[in-house]
Each structure stands twice: as C-alpha cells, then as structure tokens.
Amino acid sequence: MKRKVVLYNNPLLLKKSAPVREVNAAIQKLAHNLIDTMRANNGVGLSAPQIGMLKRIIAYEYKRPKGSKDITPNVPLRVLINPEIIKLSKKTKVDEEGCLSFPDLFGQVKRSTGIRVRALNSKGKLIEFDAKDFEARIIQHEVDHLDGILFIQKLTDNKLYTYK
Numbered sequence: 001m002k003r004k005v006v007l008y009n010n011p012l013l014l015k016k017s018a019p020v021r022e023v024n025a026a027i028q029k030l031a032h033n034l035i036d037t038m039r040a041n042n043g044v045g046l047s048a049p050q051i052g053m054l055k056r057i058i059a060y061e062y063k064r065p066k067g068s069k070d071i072t073p074n075v076p077l078r079v080l081i082n083p084e085i086i087k088l089s090k091k092t093k094v095d096e097e098g099c100l101s102f103p104d105l106f107g108q109v110k111r112s113t114g115i116r117v118r119a120l121n122s123k124g125k126l127i128e129f130d131a132k133d134f135e136a137r138i139i140q141h142e143v144d145h146l147d148g149i150l151f152i153q154k155l156t157d158n159k160l161y162t163y164k
C-alpha cells in the first residue's frame with residue numbers, strides 16, 4: 001500500500017532508526033509499502049523513516065525508461081533489512097542526487113563508487129554482496145536515512161538546484 005512520503009520539514013527524518021529484531025509479517029508488509037510508495041513516486045530508493053517508520057529497512061530499484069538515452073544500467077529491486085556497509089572504496093565520485101523527501105531538488109554529493117553490504121533480505125536471510133556505481137550510491141543515500149543523515153548535509157558545493 002502506498003504511503004505518504006515524510007517531507008524535509010519533518011524532524012522525524014533526523015532520527016536514528018531502530019534495527020529490525022525479527023523479519024515477520026508486519027515487517028514484510030512495511031517492505032511492500034516501501035516498494036509501493038517508491039514506485040508510485042518514481043523514486044529509485046526509499047527508506048522506512050521516509051514513510052514514518054523508524055525501522056532499518058530500505059528498498060531500491062532503477063528501471064531505465066523505455067526509449068531513454070540514459071545509459072545507467074538497470075538496478076533490480078532489492079529490499080534490505082538492517083543493512084550495513086562493511087566496506088567503502090577509497091575511490092569516490094561526485095554526482096547528482098535527489099530525494100523523495102525533497103521533491104524536485106537536486107545536489108552534488110560525493111560517494112564511494114564501490115561498497116560491500118551485509119543485510120537481511122525480505123525473507124530474513126543474511127546476505128552479503130558488492131555494489132558499485134549507481135546502486136552503491138543509492139544504498140549509501142538510503143543507509144544515511146536510517147542514521148538520520150540527509151543528502152543536503154553532504155552537498156559538495158552547498159547548493160541545491162531544480163529543473164522546474
């Protein structure tokens with residue numbers, strides 16, 4: 001079910017989310033709500049605090065629009081519970097980021113280009129994998145949300161901009 005996205009003026013976004021103790025039906029429902037809300041808003045990633053739940057869960061997915069000239073590779077849907085970034089590459093890249101909690105605003109943020117992630121999947125199974133480039137950027141952005149950190153705190157030039 002689609003939920004309302006918590007916006008930038010809500011102090012909830014600055015809070016730290018609590019680890020999930022058990023991947024039960026309620027958590028799976030929350031994960032589905034995250035996916036539905038992300039897709040309904042054409043987002044590439046969303047964290048549970050952004051739908052008002054201070055739990056360590058994120059979802060992400062990127063599908064290149066049909067006919068798009070964008071060359072970013074598709075990123076398959078993933079739900080990560082209690083995600084931990086256990087390795088960050090020294091190599092970084094500055095690139096554009098937006099956030100569903102900051103509609104229509106973008107900024108330049110520096111992120112590691114490669115990371116190693118440990119998490120539970122939506123079935124509660126422990127998984128570990130490497131992510132790079134756009135996927136690594138999304139995960140770093142969403143894991144920051146779980147710690148109450150927003151991309152506007154990491155802008156390389158302190159500027160937000162809009163295309164509208």
Ligand code: ZN
Pocket residue numbers: 098099100101141145
């Ligand atoms: Zn965000």
